Amino acid sequence: MKEEVQLLIDLQELDQHIISGRKKQDKLREEQSDLTVKTDKLSALIAQLDAEIATIEDERGEVNQALLREQDNVEKAESRLPEIKTQKEYLAILKEVDVAKKQTKDLQEILQGRDEALNTLKEDRDEKQQELDALKSTCDSRCNEIGDLLNEIDESLVSEDSKRAGLIEKVPTTIRKRYELLLKRRNGTALVEARRGTCTGCNMHLPPQFFNSMLKKQSIDSCPHCNRLLFIMPEGE
Numbered sequence: 001m002k003e004e005v006q007l008l009i010d011l012q013e014l015d016q017h018i019i020s021g022r023k024k025q026d027k028l029r030e031e032q033s034d035l036t037v038k039t040d041k042l043s044a045l046i047a048q049l050d051a052e053i054a055t056i057e058d059e060r061g062e063v064n065q066a067l068l069r070e071q072d073n074v075e076k077a078e079s080r081l082p083e084i085k086t087q088k089e090y091l092a093i094l095k096e097v098d099v100a101k102k103q104t105k106d107l108q109e110i111l112q113g114r115d116e117a118l119n120t121l122k123e124d125r126d127e128k129q130q131e132l133d134a135l136k137s138t139c140d141s142r143c144n145e146i147g148d149l150l151n152e153i154d155e156s157l158v159s160e161d162s163k164r165a166g167l168i169e170k171v172p173t174t175i176r177k178r179y180e181l182l183l184k185r186r187n188g189t190a191l192v193e194a195r196r197g198t199c200t201g202c203n204m205h206l207p208p209q210f211f212n213s214m215l216k217k218q219s220i221d222s223c224p225h226c227n228r229l230l231f232i233m234p235e236g237e
């Protein structure tokens, strides 16, 4: 096989490796950012629930204070009853007690409603917190793994890039330009084998005369259908 052909085969193989390394890195970074986004969303949700809980707890505190005041009013009014002299005074105090008791009952109902709302929110918050804890522990171990993998790929990419630079400079300029262009346009596959009269890039049949002349020349050609660079394996290899 001609040296130039072998050179391109090596280059294409290396490029495929480099491209798949970069794709792996992209996927890993995406996974990493997905995990971060999920964690951030859950944390924000928990903060929001905490704020709602705090507001309701404040309200609950105020209602409770009002309730204590009304209960105090009832007690005070009732304690005045033994000293009452007239029927009119007696009725007035009874009315006062009634009003305060009604207020107390209303406030107790409000308080109960607040407590129910608090319980629901707290349950929700605890659930989200558990989810977040689980996610964080997954995140910690997986993010470390991802970091290691990214470094590993980085290291091999550095050596592959320098190996590539060494190969590409040996490729004649015209072929090099076409190769680089095809690499971009054809999704990382610029060079393919012509096998049994077919381009293995686009799977189209090559004109018999074209294929026969390739067999004879044993050099690089272009697929008349997809334009990719074609090489042919010598018989017996």
Ligand SMILES: [Zn+2]
Pocket: 199, 200, 201, 202, 203, 204, 223, 224, 225, 226, 227, 228
């Ligand atoms: Zn083709």
